[in-house]
Amino acid sequence: MLPGLPPFGRHVQHLRRYQQIARVLIRHGFDNVVEQLGLLTRLALPWRVSERVRPVAPLTPAEHLRLAIEELGPTFVKLGQVLSTRPDLLPPAYLRELSKLRDEVPPFPSEQARAIVEAELGASISQLFRSFDDDVLAAASLGQVHGAVLPDGSEVVVKVLRPNIRQIVEVDLDILYDMARLAEERTAFGRMYAFTELADEFAATLRAEMDYVREARNAERFRRNFAGRPEVYIPRVYWEYTTHDVLTLERIRGVKIDNVEGLRAAGLDPRTVALNAVDLIMQETFVDGFFHADPHPGNFFVMEDNVIGAMDFGMVGYLDKRTKEQLLRLFLAVISRDPDQIVGELVRMDMVGASVDHRRLGRDLGRFLERYWGAPLKDLRLRDLFEDFLPVAFRHRLRLPSNLWLLAKTLVMMEGTGMVLYPELDIFALARPYAEQALREMSAPAAWARRLGNTLRDWEELWQELPQYLPRLLDQLQKGEFTLSHIQRDQERALARWDRMVNRISISLIISALIVGIGLIFPTAASRWPAWVGTVMVALGFSLAVGASLWLLWSLWRAGRR
Numbered sequence: 001m002l003p004g005l006p007p008f009g010r011h012v013q014h015l016r017r018y019q020q021i022a023r024v025l026i027r028h029g030f031d032n033v034v035e036q037l038g039l040l041t042r043l044a045l046p047w048r049v050s051e052r053v054r055p056v057a058p059l060t061p062a063e064h065l066r067l068a069i070e071e072l073g074p075t076f077v078k079l080g081q082v083l084s085t086r087p088d089l090l091p092p093a094y095l096r097e098l099s100k101l102r103d104e105v106p107p108f109p110s111e112q113a114r115a116i117v118e119a120e121l122g123a124s125i126s127q128l129f130r131s132f133d134d135d136v137l138a139a140a141s142l143g144q145v146h147g148a149v150l151p152d153g154s155e156v157v158v159k160v161l162r163p164n165i166r167q168i169v170e171v172d173l174d175i176l177y178d179m180a181r182l183a184e185e186r187t188a189f190g191r192m193y194a195f196t197e198l199a200d201e202f203a204a205t206l207r208a209e210m211d212y213v214r215e216a217r218n219a220e221r222f223r224r225n226f227a228g229r230p231e232v233y234i235p236r237v238y239w240e241y242t243t244h245d246v247l248t249l250e251r252i253r254g255v256k257i258d259n260v261e262g263l264r265a266a267g268l269d270p271r272t273v274a275l276n277a278v279d280l281i282m283q284e285t286f287v288d289g290f291f292h293a294d295p296h297p298g299n300f301f302v303m304e305d306n307v308i309g310a311m312d313f314g315m316v317g318y319l320d321k322r323t324k325e326q327l328l329r330l331f332l333a334v335i336s337r338d339p340d341q342i343v344g345e346l347v348r349m350d351m352v353g354a355s356v357d358h359r360r361l362g363r364d365l366g367r368f369l370e371r372y373w374g375a376p377l378k379d380l381r382l383r384d385l386f387e388d389f390l391p392v393a394f395r396h397r398l399r400l401p402s403n404l405w406l407l408a409k410t411l412v413m414m415e416g417t418g419m420v421l422y423p424e425l426d427i428f429a430l431a432r433p434y435a436e437q438a439l440r441e442m443s444a445p446a447a448w449a450r451r452l453g454n455t456l457r458d459w460e461e462l463w464q465e466l467p468q469y470l471p472r473l474l475d476q477l478q479k480g481e482f483t484l485s486h487i488q489r490d491q492e493r494a495l496a497r498w499d500r501m502v503n504r505i506s507i508s509l510i511i512s513a514l515i516v517g518i519g520l521i522f523p524t525a526a527s528r529w530p531a532w533v534g535t536v537m538v539a540l541g542f543s544l545a546v547g548a549s550l551w552l553l554w555s556l557w558r559a560g561r562r
Contacts, residue, residue: 017171021072028068029061037182062097069101074141074165075172077101078206085405088397089193092390099409103140110134113146113160120243128241132158138298141165142210142314147251155251156238159212166210173203192397201402209314212247218313219249225288231276233309252309254301258420263302272306274422278430280308281414285407286328286434289319293406295413317406327404328438337373339366351398364392382415382427 022039025031034040059067069080083090084098114125114132125132133147143161150156180199183190208214216237223234233252241248255262257277263270277300284291292299294315301309319327326349333341339362346352352361368388372380386408393400411427418425 014171014174018175021175024068024071028064030064030068036186037179038186039182060093060097062094065094066097066100069098073168073172074103074105075169075176075206077103077141078209079176079202082202082205082402085402085409087390087393087405088399091394092387095390103142105139105141107136107139107144108162110136110146112163113144116160116163117158117246120246121241143212148248150238150241154238156241156248157251158241159215159247159249161210161212161245169206169210173199173206177203211244212242213244215314216242216247216249218316221290222292222310222313225283225290226280229280229283230305231307232280233303233307235309235311249311252301252303252311254303254307254309256297257300257302257308258297258417260421263421266302268302268306270421273302273308274418274425275430276306276308277414277421278418278425278427281411282431282434285319285411286324286431286438289321289324291317291319291407291410293317293410295410295417297417300417317403317410319403319407323401323404324438328435331435332439334369337369339363339369346398351400353397353399356396356398361392361396364395368392380428381419383412386412 018039022034025034066080069076080098080101081103084095084101087095090098117128117132118124121128130149130151130153135147137145137147137157139145141162142165143159146158146160148156148158177196177199180190180195183195216239219234219237223236226232226234235250235252238248238250255266255268257273260270263273281291281295292310292313292315294312299310299312301311303309326345330342330345330349333345342365343352343358343362346361347358352358371388372385392398415425415427418427
């Protein structure tokens with residue numbers, strides 16, 4: 001390794017790419033970031049690398065960031081799109097600007113596409129297809145799409161990964177990880193948000209998006225989920241023509257979903273299409289827990305009978321049953337306009353850091369809700385709610401999981417498309433039946449039994465682990481060797497959980513002691529004392545045991561809800 005250079009300097013291509021990234025950042029006015037990360041000295045760059053960009057019209061820092069990201073290429077464009085869903089990391093102005101990023105780049109030559117398809121599928125184009133269009137239907141940073149016809153006459157689209165894109169992306173991912181590590185070492189902000197973990201999460205997402213087998217599985221899952229919904233159509237996957245670098249899907253034709261005039265000219269009803277589109281996302285959210293996370297109009301076409309055909313399944317989001325239940329409770333708290341209840345739900349969802357002032361957060365949420373107080377639900381718009389909530393989320397550093405921010409952005413985009421088609425669209429009215437059904441399922445005995453079962457399993461694991469770790473812990477305490485090697489960020493919440501657990505164990509032991517005590521006292525009381533004394537003592541002990549048992553069961557049920 002070269003002296004004075006960080007580990008990333010051992011590869012020449014990494015070093016050149018680092019220098020390019022640093023130059024672009026400096027030209028767009030982010031020299032403070034480059035300096036704070038120590039890249040100037042590490043990369044042997046002069047302070048004045050080049051003049052900053054001086055456009056005719058002055059640009060905001062947020063606009064400069066978008067332009068810098070676009071200049072840095074596909075990996076950074078994808079990163080910008082991810083950051084546009086993270087109001088806990090960036091102020092609202094930056095989120096709005098990054099949401100303008102479009103994954104559109106010039107196509108690569110069709111000869112290269114043909115060569116990749118032949119190499120992946122192990123045969124010539126003439127053997128594989130009756131025809132293969134050289135004209136590109138769509139081009140993005142990771143791949144492009146060609147039309148083709150199979151030997152049996154089936155029309156398909158063939159998605160081909162860009163040449164060498166994996167190598168390009170991997171270099172950028174290495175650099176992003178090293179920059180995240182430097183940010184954690186040199187800045188409090190980087191340590192607060194564990195930038196290396198964010199870099200790892202982004203890398204996993206981007207690598208998954210470059211795997212077309214995974215995208216094909218996503219399409220198959222959507223096809224199964226909507227098998228009984230004739231108003232939605234998911235294209236078939238041709239697995240014999242699909243590899244990690246090539247994806248072949250059934251070709252669907254129709255009118256772009258936001259082309260209102262085109263829909264009317266084709267005899268389609270924009271209002272019905274809007275209702276079907278919102279119904280689609282509601283099923284994905286409340287029923288399936290698996291949603292299309294890139295619902296821009298270019299990915300949806302309207303076919304005959306107002307049927308919506310979906311495309312591009314590379315970016316998806318997931319919601320497990322517990323998260324869906326938490327979202328429903330949060331939704332009900334928002335509808336009831338109760339700031340304290342909202343704060344409580346956010347805490348239970350582990351989105352509020354230990355350092356956050358709950359009272360100030362509740363006050364800000366109250367002000368947020370006051371803007372919509374008394375407004376009918378049909379007049380509320382998700383976009384307005386989302387835009388107004390962003391400053392609150394950023395101010396208090398609310399840590400919503402990336403899938404939830406992705407869902408929020410997806411809902412806002414789908415509502416926007418629906419409003420173009422049908423301005424009177426009431427998304428809350430359409431969501432109500434799904435929310436009510438989900439609430440009924442949450443309150444069903446089977447759901448209670450499941451939550452209780454989960455809690456009992458946690459207790460079983462605790463009792464199994466205690467004999468293993470408790471003697472070792474006591475031995476370390478006795479020898480004075482016990483030290484805290486790691487402090488959780490949310491230590492207060494962790495200690496509170498342990499406190500509740502110990503309390504429940506104590507109550508369980510007390511209940512057991514009461515029951516055993518009643519069994520021992522009753523014969524003695526019956527033989528030595530008057531009958532009424534024994535009866536009172538047994539009744540009192542029994543009441544205490546029952547009361548404590550009911551409290552314990554209620555506590556277990558509450559724990560299962562969290």
